[in-house]
Amino acid sequence: MIRAFIRQGADWPNKHDMSSLRLLGLRGRAINPAAWEWYHKTIGKERCPIVDTWWQTETGAILIAPMPGAVPCKPGRRRCPCRESSPRSSI
Numbered sequence: 150m151i152r153a154f155i156r157q158g159a160d161w162p163n164k165h166d167m168s169s170l171r172l173l174g175l176r177g178r179a180i181n182p183a184a185w186e187w188y189h190k191t192i193g194k195e196r197c198p199i200v201d202t203w204w205q206t207e208t209g210a211i212l213i214a215p216m217p218g219a220v221p222c223k224p225g226r227r228r229c230p231c232r233e234s235s236p237r238s239s240i
Contacts, residue, residue: 151180151188159191167194172217175201182224189224 154162173193180188189199198217 151184155187162191170197173197173199185224
């Protein structure tokens with residue numbers, strides 16, 4: 150969806166009032182840092198934290214996700230925040 154929005158440009162999102170957005174989400178495949186930045190700047194207007202959920206597809210529900218605002222947003226990050234101290238955390 151994000152890549153489809155990027156192809157259409159920022160005109161459509163900029164026509165709409167998105168001031169009610171408080172949180173943005175990602176799930177599924179990783180997006181590249183450029184797409185993450187576009188999503189954060191264009192859709193979230195640089196004020197909405199982005200939460201990347203884990204194992205939602207496999208379980209049908211969010212199993213692990215960082216707490217919005219508690220974990221800094223970082224483009225291209227695909228490691229589970231709760232396992233970052235683990236040497237085997239290369240999800």
